Amino acid sequence: MAIERYIAICKPLHHHQICTVRRTYILMSLIWGVGVIPGLADLILLSIVRPLSIFSTASSCGASILYSSPYHEVQSRFMNGLYSSVVWVILVFTYCRVLIAARRATTDKSSAKKAQNTILLHGAQLLLCMLSYITAVIDKMFVPLAPVDRARLTFLNYLLTNILPRLLTPLIYGVRDKHFYKHMKALFSCRLFFVKVESIKQ
Template sequence: MTAILTTRSTPLILAGMAVERYISICFPLHYTQMCNIPRTLLLICVIFILTVTPPITDLLITIVKEPPSFFHTKIFCDHSLLFRDQSIYYKNCVFDGTYLSFVALTLLYTYCKIMLTAQAVSTSLVSVKRARNTVLLHGVQLLLCMLAFVVPSLQAALISLFPQLGLEIRYIFFLLVYIIPRFLSPMIYGFRDEQFRKYWTRYLSCHEHSMTLLRLASQKMNPQVK
C-alpha cells in the first residue's frame, strides 16, 4: 500500500515542484505571496486526497461487488488478483491517464515558460539554468513514474508465458519500478547540491586513503600478501 501511495503521489509532487520553480523565475516579485506555508499545506492535502482516492474506491467497489466468502479465501497479494472487478480496471485507467496527462502538460508548460524567460533575460543566469534543469529532471522522473502504470500489463503477459517464474518476474519489476527510481531521485538531487558533492568527495577520498593505509599495514605484517 505504501508503494502504491508513493507511486501515485510522486507525479503530483513533481508538478507542484515544477510550478514552484516556474513562479520563482517568471514571477519573482510575487513568489513570497504565492508560495507560502498555508498554500504549501493546502497543496499537500490535495495531493494526499488525490493519492488515496483510487485505493479507497477500489476497496469500496470490492466490498460491494465481491461475495463475503471472497474475504475468507487465501490468494496471492497482487492488485489484479485482489481487485478483480473490471470496473476497477477501467476506473484506474481513466484516473491515471487524466492526472498523468495533467502532470505532463504542467511540466511541459513550465519548462517552455522558463526557457522563454531564459532567452528574454539572460541565458547565463544561474537561477534560470538551475530551474530549467530541475524541470527537465522532473520530466525524467515522470517517465520513470509512468513505468508503474505500464508494467502491470507487461508483467501479466510475462507471467502468463512463464508461470513458473511468477515470483521472480514480480520481484524484478518491483525493483525496476519502485526501488530504482526512488534510489536515483535523491542521488541526482544530492549530487546537484554543492555541499553534498563536497562531503561525498571528501568521504570517498578518505575511504580510499584509509583502504590504502590498511593494505600497506597488512603487507608489512605479512610480506607475502601483495
C-alpha cells in the same frame, strides 16, 4: 514540484505570497486525498461485485487477481488515463514556460545553458518518477511468462519503476553540489578523511 519551480522562476515576486507553509500543507492533503480515490473506488467496487467472504479468503495479493472484474478494468483505465493526462499537461506547460523564462532572464549564454540543463534534469527526474504508471503494464507482460517467479518479477518491477527513480533524485542533485560530490568521490575511492580539531585556549 513542477508548479513550484514555475512560480519561483516565472513569478518570483509572488513566490513568497503563493507558496506559503499553510498552502503547502493544504496542497499535500489534497494530493493525498486524490491519491486515495482509486484505492477506495477499487474497494467499493470489490464489495459490490464480489461477496464479502472475499476479504477473508486466502489468495495471492495482487491487483490483477483481486480486482479482476470488468468494472475494475474500466475504472483503472479511466483513473490512470486521467491522472497521467493531468500530470503530462502540467509538466509540459510548466517546463516550456520555465525554459522560455530562463532564456530571456540572462544574456550570458553559459548561465542560460546551465539553467536550461538544470531544468531539463529536473524534468527528466519527474519523468522517471512517472514510470510508476506502467508498473501494472509490465506485470501483465512479464509475469505470465514465468508464473513460478511471480513474486520476484513483481518485486523487481516495483524496484525499477518505483524505488529506483526516487533513489536517483537525491543522488543526481547531490552530485551537482560541489561539496557533496567531493565527499562522494572520496567515499567511493575508499579514502579516509582525518579532521584535526584544535582546542581554543581561553
